[in-house]
Amino acid sequence: MSRYFGIVVIFPCLLILIYMISFLNYKTAARREILTIRADAAANRSTEAALIEAQLNAHVDSYGTTIINPEFSWQAYRRVFLRSFNTGGQKVEAMMDAWVPAMLIAVNDGYYMRMITSDGTTYQMGASENSIMRYRFSQKIPYARVIGGEYVADTLNGSYIYSYIQGFGTQVRGIHTPVDDTVGGIHDGRAIVAELVGAMSYMVELANDNNNKWTTQFYLPRQFLDDTMYSAVTFKGMTVMCLIQGFDLLSHDKLDTHSIAASQMVTAKQVVLYTRGGKNYYAYLSDYSPDTFLTVVSSVEEAARLGHNPDPLYY
């Protein structure tokens, strides 16, 4: 009887054990799932923040080319991402570098790559273990290709910039009106997308070659390639692409995610410039009450570039 009862007891014990193990698995999976969702949401909103910042600080120079300061976008990206996990500070900000091997900001007529460098110099093969890895954005790289013996710089919206040398060394430069999307032609949207994906891939390779102190090997996710190559994203205006890998702030699990945000340029808002008490200030025309002001510009960024600061009366 005692032996019979022992067998009877073993089965419930096993049942409880199996039940608890499967429940713990479920709980771990559910926890990981919500962390992934949170990381995805933070990455999406951060990429969007980088895009908005790029829109705000973009301006068009006298040659008609779009200029942005990509570092401002990176700062916005990092701030929103870390804020989403209620953290910040220099140490965590430095950790973010290791989680983001590739970031790219595409504007109408070129793109900026965030590249890894060693000791603040350009990338060198076999960097020493004591060297400090730094990330910095490249100069703008145009979507240039050779067509019919001429260098033509394509743009996202289909207009293209041409440049050639006329007699006596005079450089002629101009912008043609938008042309239709033609594969292999002057405006080739697919070629631009392929170029951007190639740039992201190059950055990932560069990060892997430089990370001799890290255990993580980066890779370009299949889903990212699908999203970009198969038109899930339309590259018609400013675009930010970002890859996060090995993010482990919330748990020992390393999370990977990527995000793409695309938009058009913003419309201008009138900003007035004036001087008060010997200091240069700016304010939105809608906020500004006195009638007298020096001049009107189209953005606060333009006002700042002209040497004016936000008026504490309105900010």
Place this chain on the structure above:
Amino acid sequence: MASFPMKVVGAVLAVLLLIFVPIVTAVEKNDIGIERTAWNCVQNYTDIIADKGRITSDDYDKFMLKLGATGIAWEVTVTVDSRRVYAGSIQGQMEVRHVTTHVFKSDNGGIFNTNEPLRKGDIVTVSIVSLNKTSGQQLAENILKIWSSPSEISLAAMVRNDG
């Protein structure tokens, strides 16, 4: 007839199987549900502020109502980092900085009655911290003596439109 110790083991197992295990499973599942519900609320509320460019008492009340469905009390903090653009040290350049200008806390009361307009480029962060324990946490603390920290969820976004 089974021995007395076996009877005790059998009784303990019966209690575990019939009462304790189902209760633990149910409350733990409930905790996961609470976290997801709270996360969805935070996500929606952050997006509403970022889209509208305003923190309104109406939106806040709706948010608190949905959050109340989780069954536990939360402390809500909304932080606004305003975007400031300054003239750069070199002529023709500029600097962009984000300055924390507003911190709204639900337990201070009344602050959410603001219609403070935000500007495109400002960063808004919504954080919630649980004020009391979930049933799962209570169970773990009272029976297993495992103490857990309060649940904390936050999400930040850049304001998309001028308020």
